[in-house]
Amino acid sequence: MTTGLRRNSNTTSDEGEHDMASSDINTITIGGRLGADAELRETQGGTVCSFRVASTDAYKDRETTSWVRCVIFGKRGPALASYLTKGRKVIVSGKLRVREYEDRSGSRRTSVEVLVDQLDLGAPPREGGSPRAAPASGSQESPGFDDDLPF
Numbered sequence: 630m631t632t633g634l635r636r637n638s639n640t641t642s643d644e645g646e647h648d649m650a651s652s653d654i655n656t657i658t659i660g661g662r663l664g665a666d667a668e669l670r671e672t673q674g675g676t677v678c679s680f681r682v683a684s685t686d687a688y689k690d691r692e693t694t695s696w697v698r699c700v701i702f703g704k705r706g707p708a709l710a711s712y713l714t715k716g717r718k719v720i721v722s723g724k725l726r727v728r729e730y731e732d733r734s735g736s737r738r739t740s741v742e743v744l745v746d747q748l749d750l751g752a753p754p755r756e757g758g759s760p761r762a763a764p765a766s767g768s769q770e771s772p773g774f775d776d777d778l779p780f
Contacts, residue, residue, distance in 0.1 A: 633757060639747035642748065645719060647750075655724045655725055656722065656723075656724065657722070657723060657724070657725045657743055658720065658721070658722040659682050659684050659697050659699075659716055659720070659721050659722075659743060660682075660684060660718070660719070660720040660721075661682045661683045661697075661718070661719070662682070662683050662716055662718055662719070662754075663680055663681070663683075663713055663714065663715055663716060663717050664680075664681045664682070664683050664696065664715065664716065665680070665681065665715050666680075666713065666714050666715050667680040667706075667709070667710045667713035667714075668680070668710075669706060669707060669710050672704060674702070675702060675703055676698065676702070676703065676704070676706045676707055676720060677700055677701070677702055677706060677712050678701040678702075678705075678706030678707065678713070679698065679699065679700045679742075680698075680713050681696050681697065681698050681699070681700075682696070682697045682699055682719060682721060683695070683696055684697060696745060697741075697742075698740065698741070698742040698743070699721050699723070699743045699745050700742050700743070700745065701745045701748070702744070709748065709757065712750055714753065714754070715754070716753075716754030717750065717751060717752075717753050717754055717756060718750075718751025718752065719748060719749065719750055719751060720748075720749040720751070721743055721745050721747070721748050722745070722746055722747040722748075723743045723744045723745040723746040723747070724743070724744045724746065725742075725743060725744075726741070726742055726743075726744050727739060727740070727741050727742065728740050728742075
């Protein structure tokens with residue numbers, strides 16, 4: 630029976646050493662729009678490119694937006710940073726990482742972020758910074774339209 634799933638090359642038969650049930654999987658995929666231009670910074674370990682993705686989920690008459698921090702380490706960061714602009718649609722896949730650190734005031738903080746393995750770029754936002762499609766010619770936006778979005 631085919632399930633559509635690939636078997637990990639490190640796994641063996643039921644009698645072997647490895648087993649899918651005992652393997653850990655840490656993969657996440659997020660799609661949405663960038664809330665701001667990507668930021669580059671140099672650390673002792675090299676270059677880090679960070680950005681936040683707003684992913685909106687709609688259910689019935691309600692929308693919820695989740696903000697996800699994403700990071701790219703190494704040479705890919707500077708190469709991609711100029712494409713990662715506010716309002717651009719992206720799909721990122723990677724590993725979820727939770728890290729704890731102490732901020733400047735001495736408080737313990739927790740950060741949840743995606744360590745990006747794969748990045749798919751959508752179309753850049755329209756001129757003027759608004760990611761919305763242009764209204765059809767002759768049509769008008771509704772008077773209650775909210776333009777105070779964070780991207």
